[in-house]
Amino acid sequence: MLLIETGMRKGEATALQWTDIDLKNGRIDINKSLDFQPDKPEEIFGDPKTYRSTRTITIRQSVINDLKFHQKYQNQNKLALKDHYNHELNLVLCRNDGGHMPKSSLFNAFERILKRAGIPRIPIHSLRHTHAVLLLEAGDDIKYIQKRLGHGSMQITSDVYAHISDKIESDSLSRFDDHMNKINE
Template sequence: MRKGEAAALKWSDIELKNKTVVVKKTLDFDFPEAHEELFGDTKNDNSERILQLSNTVVADLKHHMNVIDQNKLILNEMYRHDLNLVMCRTDGRLIPKSTLFNAFSRILKRAKLPSLPIHSLRHTHAVLLLEAGATMKYVQERLGHGGIQITADVYAHISKKIEMNSIKKYESFTESLLQ
């Protein structure tokens, strides 16, 4: 997801039993005063989508939900129940963009990884999907790109592993023609 899409996720957008999440809004990180203006439309029509979640993500979300529920119990009416956000501060309020970016930077630093923009998670996910054999069309739909050309332009050339797998498939196919 894009950072605004992830930040706009509400618990009502997630179906843990079906392992899906509905992406339908984006968060305006400028935090306008009016509550209804916090969430806007996604980047394009294709950005509204239903994503399948892995078992690992579902387990992490269940754990996170337990933490959120504990915060709700402890803070009671001081908790922002009305927002119902998945990614939020301890009291349920919105996470500012700078806090999100700083937390990501700290995680990278602790893991002794180079500094990267948070959007690199989205790119890494796309490359790993392609390396695992996902089609370009599937990746386009999962990322919510307006068209497959956008996905192809960004990701088609990015991985040597994809290139090597393609050559191996080609060689295997042409060898089978000669038998």
């Protein structure tokens, strides 16, 4: 849910700490990436993919509500496990003991969701693409999408996403048709 709602890369989402999320104002600071196989435990967090990948994005109220629910669930685990909970990581997406989620767990959970929904296997990165297409279909500006996804240039965003949706073309043609009809009146 978090990946499709935000367009974050998997490493960005798994590196999210509660201090990166402002539930009151509906904002997420994306400022690091998780190294799934660090050489040393203290090297678990790394820099985002590019310098433009560091960004703040807004989230919908439904995502805020889901995150609050998830936070309550985590707090129950913290109370139950006490000193056996990995408090110092403060991760949003983690194992029940607060430890970081291995890449295989993330991929396996995603595959189980797809299987239950009857959707063929797709890469988890497809959720990022889906997010961008949904934004385009909603009529969002390509510059906004570029900043939200943390792309280095608008050209990258345009090249990857602008041709994807038939709905975008249909809506655009409909708006153009309405505009031309008003001009010709």
